[in-house]
Amino acid sequence: MAITTFDKNMSAVAFAEAGEYDTASQILGENTKKQAGKSPAPAVKRKPYLKTVTFGAMSISAYVLLFTNEKLVTEVFTMGGWRWVYPVGAAFFFSFIHGAFASNLLSALGLEAKK
Amino acid sequence: MKKLLIILMFALAPLSLFANSALAAGDGPSKDMLKGIITEVNAAERTIVFQKDDTKELIILAMGEKMQPDDMKMNQKVLINLDKHAAGDNVMKDISIMFIDMSVSKLLALLVIGAVGGLLSGFIGSGGAFVMTPAMMSLGVPGAVAVASNMCHKFPKAMVGAYKRWKYGQADIKLGLVMAVTAVIGVQIGIKIQKYILNQFGGAGSNLYISAVFMVVLVFVGGYVFYDAWKLAKGGGKETVSKLAVAMQKINLPPMMHFKTAKVTISAWITIPVGLLTGMLAATIAVGGFVGVPGMIYVIGASAVVASATELIIAFVMGAWGSVQWGLSGLIDIRLALLLLATSLIGVQLGALGTTYVKDYIIKVVMATTMLIVAVSRGVKIPGYLIDLDLMSPIGEGTIALLEGISFWSLVLALGSAALIIIVAMVKGMTADRRSKSVLAGVNHG
Numbered sequence: 001m002a003i004t005t006f007d008k009n010m011s012a013v014a015f016a017e018a019g020e021y022d023t024a025s026q027i028l029g030e031n032t033k034k035q036a037g038k039s040p041a042p043a044v045k046r047k048p049y050l051k052t053v054t055f056g057a058m059s060i061s062a063y064v065l066l067f068t069n070e071k072l073v074t075e076v077f078t079m080g081g082w083r084w085v086y087p088v089g090a091a092f093f094f095s096f097i098h099g100a101f102a103s104n105l106l107s108a109l110g111l112e113a114k115k
Numbered sequence: 116m117k118k119l120l121i122i123l124m125f126a127l128a129p130l131s132l133f134a135n136s137a138l139a140a141g142d143g144p145s146k147d148m149l150k151g152i153i154t155e156v157n158a159a160e161r162t163i164v165f166q167k168d169d170t171k172e173l174i175i176l177a178m179g180e181k182m183q184p185d186d187m188k189m190n191q192k193v194l195i196n197l198d199k200h201a202a203g204d205n206v207m208k209d210i211s212i213m214f215i216d217m218s219v220s221k222l223l224a225l226l227v228i229g230a231v232g233g234l235l236s237g238f239i240g241s242g243g244a245f246v247m248t249p250a251m252m253s254l255g256v257p258g259a260v261a262v263a264s265n266m267c268h269k270f271p272k273a274m275v276g277a278y279k280r281w282k283y284g285q286a287d288i289k290l291g292l293v294m295a296v297t298a299v300i301g302v303q304i305g306i307k308i309q310k311y312i313l314n315q316f317g318g319a320g321s322n323l324y325i326s327a328v329f330m331v332v333l334v335f336v337g338g339y340v341f342y343d344a345w346k347l348a349k350g351g352g353k354e355t356v357s358k359l360a361v362a363m364q365k366i367n368l369p370p371m372m373h374f375k376t377a378k379v380t381i382s383a384w385i386t387i388p389v390g391l392l393t394g395m396l397a398a399t400i401a402v403g404g405f406v407g408v409p410g411m412i413y414v415i416g417a418s419a420v421v422a423s424a425t426e427l428i429i430a431f432v433m434g435a436w437g438s439v440q441w442g443l444s445g446l447i448d449i450r451l452a453l454l455l456l457a458t459s460l461i462g463v464q465l466g467a468l469g470t471t472y473v474k475d476y477i478i479k480v481v482m483a484t485t486m487l488i489v490a491v492s493r494g495v496k497i498p499g500y501l502i503d504l505d506l507m508s509p510i511g512e513g514t515i516a517l518l519e520g521i522s523f524w525s526l527v528l529a530l531g532s533a534a535l536i537i538i539v540a541m542v543k544g545m546t547a548d549r550r551s552k553s554v555l556a557g558v559n560h561g
Binding site for chain 2: 063066067070073074075077078079080081083084085086087088090091092094095098099102103105106111112113114
């Protein structure tokens with residue numbers, strides 16, 4: 001039968017109460033030693049929910065901003081000449097925030113590259 | 116990330132040498148195209164007053180034979196193609212409204228195409244372009260705007276995909292940059308050839324040439340990749356360097372270049388023709404990756420994973436430069452580019468991480484399948500061009516409509532089947548990975 005940590009702690013307490021400090025610390029020590037000796041527990045990577053939501057909100061607001069000013073944006077972005085920086089810059093900007101959102105979204109969904 | 120960006124920015128610098136010549140599918144619009152607003156329509160004289168967008172200059176244009184005064188939409192940006200073969204100057208051939216009204220169905224269509232195109236790009240390094248532009252045009256976007264907007268969505272997508280695959284240790288930046296620079300030169304050559312054919316044989320001749328190149332390249336290269344993938348699948352999936360690549364690597368012609376990620380040392384004289392051909396093909400059929408990736412695999416000797424990842428770097432450099440060209444002429448509809456990006460940035464990262472779960476040959480299977488089905492979509496268009504050139508007797512309209520249908524649906528099939536193979540392979544890979552991890556965990560606990 002498997003001895004749970006609770007059982008172990010309780011038996012350590014029992015020994016300690018009975019004055020058998022050494023045995024008590026041995027039981028507890030065994031416990032901690034075993035914990036330490038165990039191969040590092042597979043670190044449960046925390047899923048980036050907060051990041052996903054933050055970047056998602058940024059990305060959505062950028063999209064909303066663009067589409068509510070559709071007429072102005074399409075007009076200014078297609079003037080040609082040096083204004084090429086507008087569409088190209090916008091594409092870069094969106095690729096950073098929306099790309100970060102997409103990356104965090106996939107991680108939040110548990111989709112990670114094979115290590 | 117910073118390091119990657121700096122390197123890529125430096126790569127863009129030499130490209131400015133080509134600033135004056137047109138580029139790639141980033142060729143820029145033709146000289147016979149005008150952009151601006153119609154300020155006045157004279158129905159009786161069949162003329163319009165047109166204000167050019169760039170110089171604000173007012174000019175009078177005559178309507179072409181088939182045009183109706185009702186088609187002349189005032190006070191919104193339009194694109195006008197002039198008829199070079201018309202009797203007088205300034206005769207319009209066609210007119211199109213520059214910005215389509217964005218309906219919900221169009222929006223959804225763009226999001227779906229973006230997702231599938233992105234998935235394919237992340238996985239095989241290229242893909243999507245051959246369907247994005249026609250798809251946008253069928254939504255009513257003028258051809259030049261469709262090409263420009265696709266270009267502007269392609270480079271950020273390729274950048275994000277390249278970054279992810281570089282992080283997975285798959286992308287060879289040096290190889291990508293060497294290929295990109297030579298590909299840009301290849302594009303110039305490709306455009307020269309295109310122009311020559313257009314002048315000699317006209318529009319139908321040019322279309323026939325493009326379709327023929329498309330067919331030959333896709334059938335031969337796609338067929339070979341498929342054969343190779345099939346052989347690998349049967350042999351347990353262990354990839355070996357092709358005999359051709361081994362022979363090429365033995366050629367000791369300085370300057371020799373070493374590519375760390377690709378694990379290849381090869382003479383620059385071998386990479387140059389591969390890059391040139393990639394560029395030439397990009398200028399001809401708009402999908403350079405269909406020869407770039409197989410070229411890197413079979414001629415240079417990179418693995419399919421590295422070749423497809425490296426292609427994304429080439430796509431980024433060429434796409435960014437093309438976008439600047441189209442941006443200079445002010446033809447990018449940023450709404451289209453960003454809607455495609457909304458889903459393609461998710462797709463491209465999913466495709467990229469998918470490559471870490473599958474065997475190398477699956478990439479070849481997806482690539483070959485796409486190429487062969489796309490070949491069909493182009494092939495069925497050839498009879499139409501042959502008829503235009505009087506090389507074939509006319510066929511019924513029903514047959515032409517049927518061929519058009521086959522052409523369109525085979526593109527849909529190409530994308531759909533590629534996406535399906537990717538997703539199935541990825542899910543299988545992930546399940547196997549989880550199972551082996553849990554077995555391992557079981558061993559640890561036991």
